[in-house]
Amino acid sequence: MRGLLRIQHQFLLFGAVYAFACLGTWYSAKLLETIGGVSLWYLPGDLRFFCIFAFGWVGFSLEVLTLLLLLLLQLTLAPAVHTPVLEHVLGGAYNLLAFPISYAAVIIPLRRKLGPSLDFARPAHSALFIASALFANALAATAGTAYLVFMGVIKSGQWMAVFMNWLTGDFIGIITLASLLLVLLLPRLNHFIQHGQWSHAHRAQRLASDRRAVQIGSALVLAGLLLLLGISGLTGIRQASPLFALLLLLPLAAVALRSKLSTTLIAIVLLETGLVLSVAASGQRDMAMQYQLVMVAIALVGLWLGGSAEARHRLFLRLQDFSNASHDLLWETDVQGRLHISEIAEKIHAPYSESWRTRLEPVLQRRLLQLAAASAPGQAFSGMELALHGDGETPRWISISGIPLWDEVGACAGYQGTATDISDRVRTNSLLEGYNQRLMEDVAQRTHRMLGGAGHGAAHA
Numbered sequence: 001m002r003g004l005l006r007i008q009h010q011f012l013l014f015g016a017v018y019a020f021a022c023l024g025t026w027y028s029a030k031l032l033e034t035i036g037g038v039s040l041w042y043l044p045g046d047l048r049f050f051c052i053f054a055f056g057w058v059g060f061s062l063e064v065l066t067l068l069l070l071l072l073l074q075l076t077l078a079p080a081v082h083t084p085v086l087e088h089v090l091g092g093a094y095n096l097l098a099f100p101i102s103y104a105a106v107i108i109p110l111r112r113k114l115g116p117s118l119d120f121a122r123p124a125h126s127a128l129f130i131a132s133a134l135f136a137n138a139l140a141a142t143a144g145t146a147y148l149v150f151m152g153v154i155k156s157g158q159w160m161a162v163f164m165n166w167l168t169g170d171f172i173g174i175i176t177l178a179s180l181l182l183v184l185l186l187p188r189l190n191h192f193i194q195h196g197q198w199s200h201a202h203r204a205q206r207l208a209s210d211r212r213a214v215q216i217g218s219a220l221v222l223a224g225l226l227l228l229l230g231i232s233g234l235t236g237i238r239q240a241s242p243l244f245a246l247l248l249l250l251p252l253a254a255v256a257l258r259s260k261l262s263t264t265l266i267a268i269v270l271l272e273t274g275l276v277l278s279v280a281a282s283g284q285r286d287m288a289m290q291y292q293l294v295m296v297a298i299a300l301v302g303l304w305l306g307g308s309a310e311a312r313h314r315l316f317l318r319l320q321d322f323s324n325a326s327h328d329l330l331w332e333t334d335v336q337g338r339l340h341i342s343e344i345a346e347k348i349h350a351p352y353s354e355s356w357r358t359r360l361e362p363v364l365q366r367r368l369l370q371l372a373a374a375s376a377p378g379q380a381f382s383g384m385e386l387a388l389h390g391d392g393e394t395p396r397w398i399s400i401s402g403i404p405l406w407d408e409v410g411a412c413a414g415y416q417g418t419a420t421d422i423s424d425r426v427r428t429n430s431l432l433e434g435y436n437q438r439l440m441e442d443v444a445q446r447t448h449r450m451l452g453g454a455g456h457g458a459a460h461a
Contacts, residue, residue, distance in 0.1 A: 010193045019066045022047050026070060041276065041295070045140070045170035046178035048100070049133065052107045053178075054116065054186050060108075063100045071096065094147050102139035106132045116190075118182050120261055121311040126303060133174040134167075141166035168292045175299045176272050180265040242290035245275060249301055256305040260313060264306030268299055329398075332405075332416040337365030380404060385422065397426040 025043035051059040071093070110132045119125045145163045148154045154162055188198045248271050256264040272295050279291050319330075333339050382401035402417030 010196060014189065014193065015062050015065075018047065018051060018062060019069060022066045023070060023073070041172040041176065041272070041292075042166075042169040043173050043177065045137065046173040046176070046181070048103055049107065049136065049174045049178045050181045050186070052100070052103050053111055053118075053182065054189070056108060056111055056116075057104075060100055060104045063103075064096055067096050067100070094143075098143035098147070099140050102143055103136045105139065106136040117186065118179075120179065120183065120303060120307040121314060123304075123307065126307050129179070130175060130300070130303075133171055133178070137167050137170040137174065140170065165289070168289070168296070172272070172292060172295050172299065175303060176268055176295070179299075179303060180262075180269055183265055184262045242287055242294050245291065245294045246297065248275075248298060252298060252302050253305060256302060256309050259309070261306045261310035264302055264309070268302040271298055329419040329421075330416070331402075331419055332414065333365075334414040335412055337415075385426070395423075396421060397423045 022044055025047065028043075048063050051063055053059070055062065110128060114125060114128065118129055120129070141163050144166055145154075145159050148162060149156055149159055192198050252264070252267055252271060255267045259267075275291055275295060279288065331339060380401075380403045384400045385397060386400060387395040387397050399420045399422045400417065402415040404412050405414045405416055407413040
């Protein structure tokens, strides 16, 4: 019972923070429109997507309650801004139903299919996330545009332009910020609600390396933004600035290939925030759609590339765990048997010592020469036991297994495989063989003495 009360208390705390964030983003967007600025994305949409996906129908209820609170605030402030109360009532009531239902109609089935978490390292999950974001936004933009036409706020001939602006702004917000919240916040939020802590204690050991990666990624992104502003200022070509913004894909790709997915998503948010502030400060309303398309390209490329790099990073970690558990050494050679360190081996092992390299390379070369002499190049081998001799050291026995590597034309380009230290097993077998040999010799000697003694006794008789 006490645990249930703790969970409810922590979820209520999250609900309060969520409602405050939604109200803050909504009023900031309205304030920007009032002062004549231009916003390239709509942030409440990504919060709505995150909340409903994270908590299902409970998140849907929280979103409805937040919109109800927004409606009450609008009714309270309506006389101060000289806006008809009826318009607020109708608009707020419509928002209470249309927008949450539009999102829930897409997100709830997605949540049932994928579970309560998205894995952007899997291309199918990324594709479903992007498709669901686009479809949910299309439903919400259709409902919102229809309401504006019905209320006479816009003319019927303007609905397509308003629809595209609405769709693009919400879509950018979801693929930019909702993806970051799903990757970085949702696992910690679930752990906080269940256990009262943001992460396990051992997670703190990785925070330093993660923080370092975020700092490097942020520095690259900020350098890209400054370079973009410098190019625009030096050339003076304002109309081409959206095309110049595509150059920001270069630092983003560098971050994605060298960092984790969470760092890449933070870099995307920084890049797009810089573009939003740049366009808002310069008042380039006429190029808002062009910048929005650039932001969509940046977010999609970063999401797909970051997911692929994350899958590759997980593969390296899994291979590292397997290697540490089995105590195997990974090796790779060219076709002549020259040992070289592959990228996988560099990530999995500590740097090879020169003694290991000096000992292992001749062994591999002899084995490949034996395969070539037997007219069997490119043949896999396994379980070959060899002794590695050092200067004044006890030989270390290893078991080598390898498979061929093929180039684009089908020729053998080298080998890769594992080397397992079996010195303890070889020494144990050697001791057992020595014990068995001495036991057989001892039995033979005793048998000979017994037979000799029996024969001597028979002779006296």
